[in-house]
């Protein structure tokens with residue numbers, strides 16, 4: 001497995017999106033606290049149930065920026081005009097029997113959806129994971145998160161399991177959970 005410095009090689013990066021916009025992609029930093037809070041405030045109420053953590057709680061964001069450890073969680077943020085417009089993260093443990101795995105999560109600002117941002121973030125995180133010797137990526141999604149399921153399936157992820165009433169959202173409603181895998185050796 002590589003060292004943190006290797007993971008960060010090449011960042012910040014500039015992406016030119018299909019429609020010509022120029023955005024910056026870089027690892028999350030401590031200084032992003034307020035920008036992140038602002039980003040998550042703009043996520044519609046209806047989408048909050050698709051997110052594992054309560055991102056409306058400032059303590060959650062404070063903990064993320066305080067405990068930054070790129071070897072454990074590598075969060076990439078996409079910035080445009082000084083605002084965060086997307087966040088994608090790679091989660092792993094370097095020790096133990098899951099050391100060959102990493103999970104991926106992604107959120108995109110409503111105003112910047114359907115422009116391929118989530119797909120590019122997943123690809124970027126998969127490239128990093130491959131360089132780090134990770135063998136398999138996985139993601140856990142509520143079965144009613146159609147947008148995310150489409151995105152991950154388009155990147156080659158396959159559903160491998162489904163768990164009944166496995167998620168309890170912030171409104172107290174239960175959802176089924178599906179697990180999707182992408183074996184990096186078979187990645188197109």
Ligand SMILES: CC(C)(COP(=O)(O)OP(=O)(O)OC[C@H]1O[C@@H](n2cnc3c(N)ncnc32)[C@H](O)[C@@H]1OP(=O)(O)O)[C@@H](O)C(=O)NCCC(=O)NCCS
Pocket residue numbers: 047050051104105106107108109112113114115116117118119120139141145146147148149150151154
């Ligand atoms: C899921 C999410 C990240 C997608 O972001 P995005 O940047 O709009 O996704 P992309 O533009 O890369 O989409 C790629 C493909 O996925 C599919 N897709 C994306 N959004 C979709 C939707 N709402 N319904 C159906 N298919 C969708 C399309 O096939 C799309 O390709 P196309 O634009 O050529 O048609 C975004 O909707 C989001 O932030 N949702 C809330 C948070 C969430 O659910 N996160 C997942 C938890 S890990």
